[in-house]
Amino acid sequence: MQRFVMAIDQGTTSTRCIVFDQNARLVAVAQREHRQYHPRPGWVEQDAVEIWRNVDRIVPQALRQAGISAEQVVAMGITNQRETFVLWDRHTGVPIGRAIVWEDIRTEDLVAELGRKPGIEEVRDRCGLPLATYFSAPSLRWMLDNVAGLRAKAERGDVLFGTMDTWLIWNLTGGVNGGLHVTDVTNASRTMLMNLSTRQWDPMLLEFFGVPAVVLPEIRPSTEISGVTTRVVPGISITAALGDQHAALFGQTCFEKGSIKGTYGTGGFLLMNTGDELVRSKHGLLTTIGYQIGGEPAYALEGSIAVAGSLVQWFRDNLGLIHSAPEIETLARTVKDNGGCYIVPAFSGLFAPHWLAQARGLVVGLTSYINKGHLARAVLEATGWQTREVVDAMNADLGAPTPVLKVDGGMTADHLLMQFISDVLDIPVQRPLVAETVSLGAAYAAGLAAGYWPDLEGLRRNWHLAARWNPVMDAKYRENEYANWKRAVELTFAWARSSPST
Amino acid sequence: MPGPIQSIERAAAVLRLLARGSGHHGLTEIADSLGLARGTAHGILRTLQRVEFVEQDPATGRYRLGAALLHLGTSYLDANELRSRSINWADTLAARSGQEVRIGMHHDGAVLVVHHVFRPDDSVQTLGIGAMLPLHATALGKVLLAYDPDLSAAARRRELTSLTRRTITRTQMLERVLTEVRGQGWAGEAEEYMPGEASIAAPIRIPGGLVVGAIGISGAADRLCDSAGRPRATLVRQVVQAAEAVTTSLVDEN
Numbered sequence: 001m002q003r004f005v006m007a008i009d010q011g012t013t014s015t016r017c018i019v020f021d022q023n024a025r026l027v028a029v030a031q032r033e034h035r036q037y038h039p040r041p042g043w044v045e046q047d048a049v050e051i052w053r054n055v056d057r058i059v060p061q062a063l064r065q066a067g068i069s070a071e072q073v074v075a076m077g078i079t080n081q082r083e084t085f086v087l088w089d090r091h092t093g094v095p096i097g098r099a100i101v102w103e104d105i106r107t108e109d110l111v112a113e114l115g116r117k118p119g120i121e122e123v124r125d126r127c128g129l130p131l132a133t134y135f136s137a138p139s140l141r142w143m144l145d146n147v148a149g150l151r152a153k154a155e156r157g158d159v160l161f162g163t164m165d166t167w168l169i170w171n172l173t174g175g176v177n178g179g180l181h182v183t184d185v186t187n188a189s190r191t192m193l194m195n196l197s198t199r200q201w202d203p204m205l206l207e208f209f210g211v212p213a214v215v216l217p218e219i220r221p222s223t224e225i226s227g228v229t230t231r232v233v234p235g236i237s238i239t240a241a242l243g244d245q246h247a248a249l250f251g252q253t254c255f256e257k258g259s260i261k262g263t264y265g266t267g268g269f270l271l272m273n274t275g276d277e278l279v280r281s282k283h284g285l286l287t288t289i290g291y292q293i294g295g296e297p298a299y300a301l302e303g304s305i306a307v308a309g310s311l312v313q314w315f316r317d318n319l320g321l322i323h324s325a326p327e328i329e330t331l332a333r334t335v336k337d338n339g340g341c342y343i344v345p346a347f348s349g350l351f352a353p354h355w356l357a358q359a360r361g362l363v364v365g366l367t368s369y370i371n372k373g374h375l376a377r378a379v380l381e382a383t384g385w386q387t388r389e390v391v392d393a394m395n396a397d398l399g400a401p402t403p404v405l406k407v408d409g410g411m412t413a414d415h416l417l418m419q420f421i422s423d424v425l426d427i428p429v430q431r432p433l434v435a436e437t438v439s440l441g442a443a444y445a446a447g448l449a450a451g452y453w454p455d456l457e458g459l460r461r462n463w464h465l466a467a468r469w470n471p472v473m474d475a476k477y478r479e480n481e482y483a484n485w486k487r488a489v490e491l492t493f494a495w496a497r498s499s500p501s502t
Numbered sequence: 503m504p505g506p507i508q509s510i511e512r513a514a515a516v517l518r519l520l521a522r523g524s525g526h527h528g529l530t531e532i533a534d535s536l537g538l539a540r541g542t543a544h545g546i547l548r549t550l551q552r553v554e555f556v557e558q559d560p561a562t563g564r565y566r567l568g569a570a571l572l573h574l575g576t577s578y579l580d581a582n583e584l585r586s587r588s589i590n591w592a593d594t595l596a597a598r599s600g601q602e603v604r605i606g607m608h609h610d611g612a613v614l615v616v617h618h619v620f621r622p623d624d625s626v627q628t629l630g631i632g633a634m635l636p637l638h639a640t641a642l643g644k645v646l647l648a649y650d651p652d653l654s655a656a657a658r659r660r661e662l663t664s665l666t667r668r669t670i671t672r673t674q675m676l677e678r679v680l681t682e683v684r685g686q687g688w689a690g691e692a693e694e695y696m697p698g699e700a701s702i703a704a705p706i707r708i709p710g711g712l713v714v715g716a717i718g719i720s721g722a723a724d725r726l727c728d729s730a731g732r733p734r735a736t737l738v739r740q741v742v743q744a745a746e747a748v749t750t751s752l753v754d755e756n
Contacts (some may be wrong), residue, residue: 025597323569326586413586415631433593433622464622466593467629 003074004066005447006236007439008055010080010164011244012101015054017062018439019073022452024462026436028066030058037098042105045098048086051164052171059232070233077240077446078225079247079438080164082190085136087143087150087215088167090160093175097147099164100139107138114138119208125280126202127192128287130355136163137192137209144210154215161215163187165241172238173227180227183217185297186246189289194219196278196287199297221292222246223449240445242291244438245269249300250291251441252406252432253463255456260394260402262421263437264411266313268305268383272394272402273298283393284353293448293456301397303352303390307345307361308383309411314345315379321372328376329416335373340365342488343378350492353393358496364488383411384420385485391425405429408437412467423473424482433464512538513546517555517567526564552709579714579752581607581616584706588748592619592717595744599737601719601726602627603744605706606635606642608653611660613643613716621721636695638662638676639669641703642716644689648680649705649713668693688742689716690733692723700726702733704745709753717745 004027009016014033021027032054037045063070083102088095100106114120115131129135140161144151153159162170165187170179188194188201193211195202201216220226227238242250245263249271252261257275262268273290278299280287290300312325322328342364344350349357363378387405395401404427411417412431422429434440447453453462515536520527527535533543547565550556554570588605596603596619605617613635620627637643638657647654654677662671670676683689692700703718719726719741728734 023597026594324580324583326582327580329582330580410586413589414582415585433597433619435590435593464597464620465624465627466596466619466622468620468627469629 001072002068003072003452004068005443005450005452006059006062006073006076007442007446008059008076008078008168009244009247009439009442010051010055010078010168011438012081012084012103015051015058016439017055017058018436018443019062019066019068020440020443020447024434024440024443024459026434027068028062030061030065032058036101040106042108044101044104046084046101048088048095048099048164048167051099052168055168055172056232063233070235073236074452075239075446075450076229076236077242077247077442077444078165078168078238079242079244079442080168080187082163082187082243082245083134083136085140085161085163085191086167087140087154087159087161090158091176093171093179096150096159097143099167100136100143102134104139105133107133107142110142111138114141114209117208119204123192123205123208126195126197126205128189128196128278128280129192130286131192135190135192137205137211140191140211141209151212155212157214159215160217162217163191163243165243166217169225169227169238169241172229172231174230177230180225181217182220182225182227182241184220184222184225184241184243185289185292186222186243187241188219190243196289196299199289199292221294221297223293223445225449237450238446239449240442242442242445245271245302246289246291246300247439247441247445248408248437249273249441250444251434251437251439252408253444253456253460254290254406255298255460258398258400258402259404259406260391261406261408261437262387264308264383264407264409264417266308266310268308268387270303270305270387270390270394272301272398274301274398275299277398279397281393281397283396284355285390285393285397286352291445293445301394303393305383305386305390306349306351307347308386309409310347311343311345311379311382312411314347315376321376326413328379329414331373331376332380332416333373335371335377337374338365338377338381339370339374340367340484341370341374341378342485343375343382344485344488344492345382346492350489352390354389354489354493356493356496359492360495362488362492362495364491365484380414380417381420381485383417384424385482387421388424388482388485389489401427403427407431408435418467418469419472422469422471424478426471426473426475426478428471429469430465431467433466509546512536512542513550516543516546516550517571520556520565520567525566526559526562527566528562528564532565579607579708581614584715585617587751588617588706588717591744591747591751592617594747595717595719595740596620596622599719599740601721601737603717603719604630604642605715605717605748606640606646606703607715608637608646608650609634611637611656613637613640613646616715636663636665639665639691639695641689641691641701641718641720644679644683644691645703645705645713645716645718647676648683648689654680665695666693666697670694688738688745689718690727690738692727692731692733698723700733702726702738702741704742706745706752707749714752717741717748 086099701720
């Protein structure tokens with residue numbers, strides 16, 4: 001009987017169920033989108049029950065598509081959009097309000113207020129994250145403060161908190177009938193409530209955010225979830241859970257200290273494995289857990305680029321200069337360089353490594369010579385230079401340069417961009433054969449826990465190179481262009497300072 | 503000879519109507535002007551929209567001529583768009599066949615490689631996107647020639663360069679091979695481009711059947727071909743399936 005591993009990828013816009021075979025080849029994919037709710041400006045919510053119902057449909061669908069039975073699934077791994085969470089009633093399983101999504105900025109004022117509280121320095125030291133709206137703790141605090149009677153109910157122990165991994169595992173393993181209330185270290189590391197050194201909920205952080213410990217799930221290593229489904233398709237072992245970007249790091253087999261993966265979609269997410277070393281960034285990066293297989297975790301540094309593919313979408317939808325996103329490359333190739341034009345896409349501030357919420361985007365270097373081809377180049381180059389800034393920060397924090405960047409995501413189809421990233425980093429850029437690195441990472445972790453794959457070395461053998469771009473840019477030209485980019489970024493700071501504060 | 507096809511005549515009338523006057527019309531106006539039932543007019547407009555001859559204004563719902571009519575004959579599909587749409591299927595083909603994969607489009611009398619996936623054996627390989635390959639000596643090229651009458655006519659007028667001792671250099675021979683390609687729906691080649699190498703390719707089509715490119719595998723001749731020198735049936739099936747999957751993905755997203 002041939003056996004398989006299943007991954008559930010609970011993403012921001014959809015939930016997918018993917019079945020892999022032992023050679024890490026994709027056997028079946030089932031997917032359902034869920035609704036986004038925007039009840040007020042800046043609020044982003046999702047219906048956790050809708051997401052649960054979607055899982056209920058796609059798991060049997062994926063099994064049918066693969067033509068296999070539940071007994072042939074040796075393990076299930078769960079990966080999910082990070083920071084998004086839901087609260088629910090422990091006795092009925094009914095959510096209390098909708099899930100608050102990582103993009104939600106309702107806590108802007110609360111975050112500013114918390115930022116002035118004594119102990120804020122200590123917070124960053126303990127959880128590795130800067131205080132920002134998109135981590136779970138500020139939104140959880142907001143719920144406790146704003147939903148009538150919730151705090152009292154929570155303190156009585158009638159309420160459960162969960163990121164989406166926790167919500168799905170609790171439901172899959174029985175819900176009100178003995179469902180497991182657990183999360184993995186990577187998801188817990190995005191709440192601002194976990195201490196990176198102990199990898200447990202930190203009393204000081206709970207106190208700081210005013211969160212009662214009784215609502216929180218048990219934190220477990222990524223491969224020690226140890227649940228069995230009793231609903232949807234009963235009898236499948238749930239052996240692993242990981243946040244999506246952490247799963248991508250694992251799926252790319254970035255197991256060595258210093259290895260980096262970059263996922264290029266709407267935004268760009270770079271993670272560097274720092275091994276057993278908990279690196280507190282001095283260069284504007286976040287410290288997080290890469291994954292934990294067994295006793296010791298692999299720590300990671302993370303640098304996020306807010307706007308990558310979404311700049312191409314903006315170029316298509318708001319400027320109308322191209323019909324489809326891939327055409328940006330065709331347009332960019334009508335010219336040989338950027339003609340001196342740079343675009344800094346600080347649409348909602350700059351993320352890593354600058355962390356300047358007030359910065360706004362700009363186009364500089366305009367002359368009568370500049371045409372739409374130059375602008376298209378500047379759009380693609382913006383993702384390249386932002387990658388360079390993050391990788392420079394990673395190298396500086398770790399004290400050693402990374403030899404290669406492993407990439408995935410939709411934008412890896414852009415040949416010009418991938419060559420440019422290789423050129424500006426002056427290292428090779430590699431794309432693996434399996435594009436679904438997030439799901440694959442969850443499947444790998446699950447399969448490893450179940451003994452389906454023997455060890456990390458076995459997983460690494462499944463990684464195959466689909467494309468490799470080598471740097472060809474002249475060093476002097478590169479440094480000159482980088483200096484221009486940095487000047488352009490500085491101008492966005494100046495713009496931020498001169499704008500009236502809101 | 504069969505009679506005229508009514509729906510094509512009606513489609514032509516819709517285009518003529520949109521080409522004159524304001525150029526913006528609602529469904530009811532179009533149906534009434536041409537004396538068509540609304541359902542019929544809607545079906546014609548939806549089809550014209552699918553082939554991009556007609557566009558619908560998202561705000562008003564009114565129809566106008568599509569941008570594709572303006573550059574009819576210059577390009578059907580952007581090369582980078584084709585790469586983006588086909589990347590997952592090309593990866594799957596490489597994983598299943600164990601061979602390197604290329605997607606080619608015609609450019610300037612040659613095959614332009616618009617996508618390349620390495621052979622998944624982790625050996626050192628060089629990315630070949632942007633390379634030009636000869637039409638008459640590669641499986642990708644034969645597919646492009648077989649389905650483009652102008653291109654094959656041009657090839658007949660030119661001298662067919664000999665690259666190996668097996669390269670087809672006689673026009674008549676090439677014609678015979680291209681007829682065979684059209685008959686079987688795929689092309690093969692063994693040691694016609696490089697000694698020891700072989701390739702297999704199949705056509706990528708847009709809705710309506712027009713061939714816009716080809717996807718294929720290449721590798722050692724003894725791996726791709728059986729003892730009689732014929733392309734292995736399993737590999738041919740995998741290539742044809744990949745081509746069909748890409749074709750379907752082009753339909754879906756239009």
